[in-house]
Amino acid sequence: MEQQMFCFQCEQTGGGTGCTGCAGVCGKSETAAALQDILTGALVNLAAVCPDETPSPTLSRLLLRSLFATITNVDFNPQTLQAHIDEVHALLKTYGGSPAQDFSLQEIWHAQEDIRSLKSLLLFGIRGMSAYAYHALMLGRSNAEVNSFLCKGLAALQASLSVEELLPLVMEAGKVNLTCMAMLDEANTGTYGKPEPATVSLTIEKGPFIVVTGHDLKDLELLLKQTEGTGVSVYTHGEMLPAHAYPELKKYPHLKGNFGTAWQNQQKEFDAIPGALLFTTNCLMPPRPSYADRVFTTEAVSYQGTVHIDDRKDFTPVIQKALALGGYAEPQHFTGINGGTSVVTGFGHDAVLSVADTVIDAVKQGKIRRFFLVGGCDGARPGRNYYTEFVKKTPADSLILTLACGKFRFNDLDLGTVGGLPRLLDMGQCNDAYSAIKVALALADAFHCGVNDLPLSLVLSWYEQKAVCILLTLLYLGIQNIYLGPTLPAFLSPHILSYLVEQYHISPISTPEADLKKILAH
Structure with a gap:
């Protein structure tokens, strides 16, 4: 079956029905979209032939990271998506499977509309759950029930199931995600302490700085450790704002405040910014030329032409870029959308x-x-x-x-x-x-x-x-x-x-x- 772009997994999907043609509303190319579908089909194939009721740590990590790469605004890079596919196929062969038998998502998109609807709910729910599970894994936590369900849910996508059979699976995804979120909560609070109410300034002080966006607290911690004594300040952006509430993160005096607002404003807010930008998870928008040279990615995030920080987590290039840019010569007093000069977080x-x-x-x-x-x-x-x-x-x-x-x-x-x-x-x-x-x-x-x-x-x-x-x-x-x-x-x-x-x-x-x-x- 010919592979062609069709994607309706996000709220802003084209025309309110689905992105088609040469690019998605999110900015991903037709090539990247096709590779994400191929990657998903390979994961379905792998889940279907995996003989273990409880996936091994190797398989679980591969499932989580590969699924994470298919979430909206995460991986726009055909090279890294192909690398994920190759890794899945390599493991697939150890289980006796064949890449030639990879599932095609076209079978879902062209299914009867109620089947398509429920399988889409299941697939997108699994993708979301994988992100939470991956964050927990980065902090050393894993859960057999979560990992087993990811295999079960993926395998079900290629099965001939009725509406009556799919509905319980979709609800089971909700049940297992509750376990997954509890695991992530324990991972965050067990590692960084219980969040405490904190008032966060929106002012950017003078001097070199790095803005960290996404969701990954572990990456922020590692960056804070590596920037100690360098004279580089660190600011959160978007979903990283709540980091200021964790005792083990806010103890770093160079974690200063929050820059900007939500993810969709980044192309305007990051325009010609004199600081380095680190993307740790989803929420990446295609960088504009005015700041593309200062964008760094890590973990599942990838964009062609930007520097990727690999699993060794050496943030030296990010720090050097911040020092070279120098930051603002004087403090910049930014405000929120409604004119406020600070925000409060930490009410977990x-x-x-x-x-x-x-x-x-x-x-x-x-x-x-x-x-x-x-x-x-x-x-x-x-x-x-x-x-x-x-x-x-x-x-x-x-x-x-x-x-x-x-x-x-x-x-x-x-x-x-x-x-x-x-x-x-x-x-x-x-x-x-x-x-x-x-x-x-x-x-x-x-x-x-x-x-x-x-x-x-x-x-x-x-x-x-x-x-x-x-x-x-x-x-x-x-x-x-x-x-x-x-x-x-x-x-x-x-x-x-x-x-x-x-x-x-x-x-x-x-x-x-x-x-x-x-x-x-x-």
């Missing part, structure tokens, strides 16, 4: 639950009437200002939890306090969605009710595959009445969408005013 589940009694008393006294979780991925599609306006319009007696890069739409707003707490609590990265789940379950336990009986509303934005697996976890937990936007996934067929609406009451966002009126009426 330990920090929030440490004041649970205060929260519970405030609810009982009527000081807190509603909880909102407003978070998820940011993106460039028009309509995402909905989330800013929604937060601005929430009543003064409500508490807002947020996480992931969607918060940059509103995290510099001063919303005041309620019940003695800041009204806006940043719980961390998208990787920290487990914190929000843990807080919700703890509140339900404290009030002797189910999560769906809490005065809690989830208003979520999605962009890529990690958001898909989080959504599957929420559905597995039976959480209902989720508001999702800015558009619904293109890979959901009308029948599967109707099923989710009927079973879980998922609603597409409309306007902040209308949605708030509907929420507060209950």
Whole structure:
């Protein structure tokens, strides 16, 4: 079957139906897209012939890193994608498999629409889960259940399964992802300590500096160690902002503050920046010529023409580039999207639950009437200002939890306090969605009710595959009445969408005013 570009795995997919032609909306070429599909098909083939119920460490690491490379805005480089394929094929041969039998994703794209919808949900959920599992692996944590399910789920993609057989598999992906997120949470807090609330400056001091973006805390730690005593300051960007809350990271005095906002603004914010840029995970946009010479990648991230820091993790080239560029001659006082000069982060589940009694008393006294979780991925599609306006319009007696890069739409707003707490609590990265789940379950336990009986509303934005697996976890937990936007996934067929609406009451966002009126009426 001829390989041609078709991709609808992200929220911004072309025409709201799928990217075709010579390039995707994300910037990946037709060649890179085809290689990602071939890599996925090779992984399906490998999973199907693997005789082990529990994959070996070698196989598990290969699955995780290769799947990670297929997530949106990670690997744009045909050379590294081909290297992944070659590595999979080499291991495949040791199991007696043949690359000639690699699965073609065209079989999914051309399947009956409900089968295509459910297999897409399963595949994209697996891709998202692989990212979380890979972060945990970098900190020395692994989980047999997670690794086994990745093989099971991949192998199921080539099987002739009915809708009735696929639905439980999709829900199982949500269940296993909960285990995966708990593992990552333990890995992060076990390595770097429990996050503590921290106020983070948006000012860039004079002198040489490096901006670190992505999600990988281990890479940030290694860079901080290697930049000690060099005179180079380190700033976070995007999803790395919550690093300032971890005791073992914020102890480094040259971890100064945060530069810029969310990932989709980087081409504007990084324009001619006099500092080095290190991309540790997904969220890379094709670099513009004005700053391409100072972009460095590591781990699964790759882009042709940029310098890649390999597994030896020698960040000397990044440090030398920062020193050569010299940084700003005077401090630069940047602001957030709404004009704020600092942001607050660090309200993970330990920090929030440490004041649970205060929260519970405030609810009982009527000081807190509603909880909102407003978070998820940011993106460039028009309509995402909905989330800013929604937060601005929430009543003064409500508490807002947020996480992931969607918060940059509103995290510099001063919303005041309620019940003695800041009204806006940043719980961390998208990787920290487990914190929000843990807080919700703890509140339900404290009030002797189910999560769906809490005065809690989830208003979520999605962009890529990690958001898909989080959504599957929420559905597995039976959480209902989720508001999702800015558009619904293109890979959901009308029948599967109707099923989710009927079973879980998922609603597409409309306007902040209308949605708030509907929420507060209950």
